[in-house]
Amino acid sequence: MFRGNSLDKTIEKAEKYFKKGDLYKARNMYLKALAQDPKNIGVLNNLAFIYHVLGDDATSKGYNEILLKECDELLKRETVKEILILKIPALVFLEKTDEVMEVLEEILKIDSKDVNALFQKSYYLEKNKRHREALxxxxxxxxxxxYHIGSLLSKGRNLVELNEFEEAEKCYNLVFEIDPKNKAAINLKSQLIKKKYKVTLTSHDMMLKAVESFEMENFKASRDYFKKALDMNPEYDEIWFAQGELFIRTGYIGDAIESFKKAFEINPASGGIVKHKEFFKLLDRMKKINTILGFEEKE
Incomplete structure (x- = not known):
């Protein structure tokens, strides 16, 4: 009884250090826990991960191999979903791809709707160019x-590989309605356009630079890149909408209103905003305040 309580306290301390990002202290506490319970698969899993992050892949490999052995011993007695899940990162690290697929199939036998298992299975199918099965x-x-963003992006990628560009673009556009400045969607849509139209540079390449500049609070560069993007192609609502967010951030409410209006003309669902009237009422109030303060020109 005492030993169990002591082990739980050691693991609890390790987890606190782990959550704080103090990996060295977390490692030391997990090593202490492992001395108390050498077959603890949770501790083995965390040690394998920590050593990998710390750059010691040789030690990480050793813990992953022990982890797999202990998981397999437990699975001989009973097939438990949580144990199968712990096997996956170890198998991935050890590059045992075929076994990863086997474990995923076992998980899906237990729970055919398991989102993580389905998502990982789709990833390995995509990697092996089995795009229809991935879909x-x-x-x-x-x-x-x-509205699972990762799945929408994956669906788009697989559709592009099958040259189903219009359906792929719908996936990326839906992501933009959820997250107007999603960099993965911007990059993937750029790749789609390049493949579809055989071009080397797209408006979305400029949009990506604009968003990255926006994130670094280099607003002048961001504005310049948005202008270049729209000069190249003014037909994408996501670029207009993202530019509108930049204008709000920098206090150019009149410009923001115009940019959002352009976005909604192209796509009434741009940015995922449905109640457009309320949205523009708010912006108009902000513009009036800015005009009083002298930040906007009077019309």
């Missing part, structure tokens, strides 16, 4: 979680 997995996720 089947993704569709299962989207039935239950239609």
């Amino acid at each position: 089947d997995c993704i569709e299962e996720i989207l039935k239950k979680h239609p």
